[in-house]
Amino acid sequence: MDNQSQPNCPSWHDDVRRVAQGIRRRVLEHTVKNNGGYLSQACSSAEMLATLYLKVMNVGPVERPLVPPPFPGVPGPNNPNSFTGAIFNGPKAPHLDRFILSPAQYALVVYAALIELGRMDPEGLNQFNKDGSTVEMIGAEHSPGMEVMTGSLGQGLSQAAGIAMARKLRGETGRVWVFMSDGELQSGQNWEALQAMSHHKLDNMGIYVDVNKQQCDGPICSVMNMDPLAERLASFGARVIEVNGHDLDALAAPAELERDGRPLVVLADTDPCAGMPILQSRIPKLHYVRFVNEDERNRYQAFLADFCG
Amino acid sequence: MEILSKVHAKNLVQWAKDKPEVLVLSADLTSSTEIDLFRDTYPDRFLSMGIAEQNMLSFAGGLAREGFFPFIHTFAVFIYRRAFDQIAMSVAYPNVPVRMFGFLPGIMTPGGATHQAIEDIAVMRALPNMTIFECGDATDVESVLDVAHAVNGPVYVRMLRGEIPRLFHPSDKMQFGKARVIQEGTDITLLTTGICTEEAMRAVQVLQKRGLSIQHMHVTTLKPFDDPSVLEAAAKAKYGVITMENHSIIGGLGTIVAEVMAEAGLGKKLVRIGLKDTFVHGASKPYLMREYGIDAMALIAEVERLVDDRFGIVESELAQTYLAPVHSLAKAEAL
Numbered sequence: 001m002d003n004q005s006q007p008n009c010p011s012w013h014d015d016v017r018r019v020a021q022g023i024r025r026r027v028l029e030h031t032v033k034n035n036g037g038y039l040s041q042a043c044s045s046a047e048m049l050a051t052l053y054l055k056v057m058n059v060g061p062v063e064r065p066l067v068p069p070p071f072p073g074v075p076g077p078n079n080p081n082s083f084t085g086a087i088f089n090g091p092k093a094p095h096l097d098r099f100i101l102s103p104a105q106y107a108l109v110v111y112a113a114l115i116e117l118g119r120m121d122p123e124g125l126n127q128f129n130k131d132g133s134t135v136e137m138i139g140a141e142h143s144p145g146m147e148v149m150t151g152s153l154g155q156g157l158s159q160a161a162g163i164a165m166a167r168k169l170r171g172e173t174g175r176v177w178v179f180m181s182d183g184e185l186q187s188g189q190n191w192e193a194l195q196a197m198s199h200h201k202l203d204n205m206g207i208y209v210d211v212n213k214q215q216c217d218g219p220i221c222s223v224m225n226m227d228p229l230a231e232r233l234a235s236f237g238a239r240v241i242e243v244n245g246h247d248l249d250a251l252a253a254p255a256e257l258e259r260d261g262r263p264l265v266v267l268a269d270t271d272p273c274a275g276m277p278i279l280q281s282r283i284p285k286l287h288y289v290r291f292v293n294e295d296e297r298n299r300y301q302a303f304l305a306d307f308c309g
Numbered sequence: 310m311e312i313l314s315k316v317h318a319k320n321l322v323q324w325a326k327d328k329p330e331v332l333v334l335s336a337d338l339t340s341s342t343e344i345d346l347f348r349d350t351y352p353d354r355f356l357s358m359g360i361a362e363q364n365m366l367s368f369a370g371g372l373a374r375e376g377f378f379p380f381i382h383t384f385a386v387f388i389y390r391r392a393f394d395q396i397a398m399s400v401a402y403p404n405v406p407v408r409m410f411g412f413l414p415g416i417m418t419p420g421g422a423t424h425q426a427i428e429d430i431a432v433m434r435a436l437p438n439m440t441i442f443e444c445g446d447a448t449d450v451e452s453v454l455d456v457a458h459a460v461n462g463p464v465y466v467r468m469l470r471g472e473i474p475r476l477f478h479p480s481d482k483m484q485f486g487k488a489r490v491i492q493e494g495t496d497i498t499l500l501t502t503g504i505c506t507e508e509a510m511r512a513v514q515v516l517q518k519r520g521l522s523i524q525h526m527h528v529t530t531l532k533p534f535d536d537p538s539v540l541e542a543a544a545k546a547k548y549g550v551i552t553m554e555n556h557s558i559i560g561g562l563g564t565i566v567a568e569v570m571a572e573a574g575l576g577k578k579l580v581r582i583g584l585k586d587t588f589v590h591g592a593s594k595p596y597l598m599r600e601y602g603i604d605a606m607a608l609i610a611e612v613e614r615l616v617d618d619r620f621g622i623v624e625s626e627l628a629q630t631y632l633a634p635v636h637s638l639a640k641a642e643a644l
Binding site: 076077141147148149155156159160162163164165169172188189200 | 359376438
């Protein structure tokens with residue numbers, strides 16, 4: 001997790017490490033500044049998101065870092081101005097991949113990633129959670145990097161499957177990548193989606209699950225256990241690959257597999273404190289970091305200074 | 310009266326022939342919703358989704374975002390009750406053209422409370438971007454496809470299946486936002502939807518013979534509800550307005566009419582015939598219509614109360630009434 005290039009590593013590793021480190025730094029900065037943020041999600045998923053954008057997904061470029069447009073009003077028959085945040089993921093084309101963010105509370109992490117990737121203007125993050133902005137706290141379809149409404153957990157995978165089905169019917173070669181968190185798999189709709197993906201052989205879909213083993217109320221095993229997750233997914237017909245979520249080669253490898261009719265699920269085992277040992281003292285309250293007092297905030301401020309230094 | 314069988318089954322196949330972007334989605338009720346012929350004719354455009362409606366609705370949202378027109382077919386309850394959040398966020402919010410065909414509206418099934426959609430209009434009309442139609446006869450079932458397909462956004466249709474009467478001439482099609490005038494009159498304005506229109510027609514014919522002048526209109530567009538002819542008809546009614554629907558009186562046609570009348574400042578009495586804030590149980594259609602007061606005799610009783618008169622109508626008079634397919638009076642020519 002350092003910035004140093006290591007011998008015998010492919011060159012894309014440097015880019016992924018730089019972006020992952022940038023994600024952590026920006027989300028930490030934001031959390032210190034705003035006294036709150038989805039910090040552990042940044043730590044667990046930084047390598048995953050960076051690898052998805054830089055190595056796994058075949059997405060097109062944006063001309064220049066985009067400034068998030070203001071909220072155009074809700075979609076409707078009389079609103080021709082509505083748009084989705086997919087514009088930050090480059091153009092849509094039959095051969096290009098698509099990205100669907102399922103846990104919409106990861107939006108802050110995606111925004112940070114988009115800045116590091118040169119897809120969003122750094123100023124965009126200053127609009128976070130500001131009235132009239134599209135850079136919303138719980139991302140919606142108009143938020144940078146997002147394309148569908150996923151804040152009601154469980155709906156992202158089904159919508160992505162519909163998109164993948166449409167692309168399959170059209171014979172498009174581009175794939176649909178879904179980023180998920182493990183906790184949301186408790187929702188039954190995901191399992192309905194998985195059985196449909198298997199039944200309709202949507203092997204043009206790939207799901208990367210951030211298995212950080214945390215959810216809002218605490219550790220998943222205490223809230224609603226899902227073990228054995230890999231076996232459950234496989235029994236629904238998914239092609240399950242378990243990897244270390246901070247190992248870049250391991251994260252990238254499943255996308256290279258020849259498609260075999262099964263939807264791909266990559267269970268990325270992650271550490272919600274990865275790169276920020278300071279978070280460990282908050283375990284098991286990791287879902288949303290709000291400082292309990294000024295002293296704690298100061299300690300994070302000092303950590304941030306170290307982090308940047 | 311002409312009774313037709315499996316109208317939607319044949320019509321959908323014909324209608325979708327030159328529309329490759331139309332996909333039909335089924336939740337394990339393929340023959341029950343008359344899409345078996347579609348499945349056999351266009352297997353590549355038929356998607357079996359299993360008994361998993363939440364996924365089906367969000368999945369349809371994904372398909373629609375990519376330019377397809379998913380035609381959801383299942384029982385009405387399994388659309389709006391089971392998958393309401395999915396309809397709201399995966400379909401209605403993005404205003405994507407998912408067409409939802411809800412079968413067995415209201416008391417149309419002996420399947421009991423679990424299968425009876427008695428508050429679907431109330432629930433669905435509260436969703437922004439949603440358009441709602443209700444079919445009352447074979448001509449509606451045939452023509453609703455064109456009307457629904459022209460809508461820029463999601464559509465919910467209360468659909469009929471099986472043996473369906475032909476109340477309107479095939480050329481007298483359903484039109485968006487336009488109620489059909491079945492009978493003109495000035496004493497009472499009677500607004501009916503769905504299967505209640507046929508029931509009401511029987512009663513109206515007999516009531517007319519007793520000297521009552523009834524303006525009877527068949528409403529098919531429940532949202533948006535802005536047909537000026539409905540308000541005009543309500544305004545001229547001497548005794549008041551009656552709504553009659555196969556739905557709860559809360560949130561359906563009766564409520565909708567009450568809203569527009571109140572907003573227009575129309576100080577007329579309004580009688581809402583429908584399910585009176587009650588669940589229903591499993592039994593036959595005629596039994597339930599009588600038991601819960603949404604049949605022709607219930608209408609006659611309400612008319613008598615409204616005009617404060619008694620007409621001594623017995624049920625056998627209604628049973629003998631022959632209903633020929635009508636041209637609504639809105640049409641200039643009776644072709």
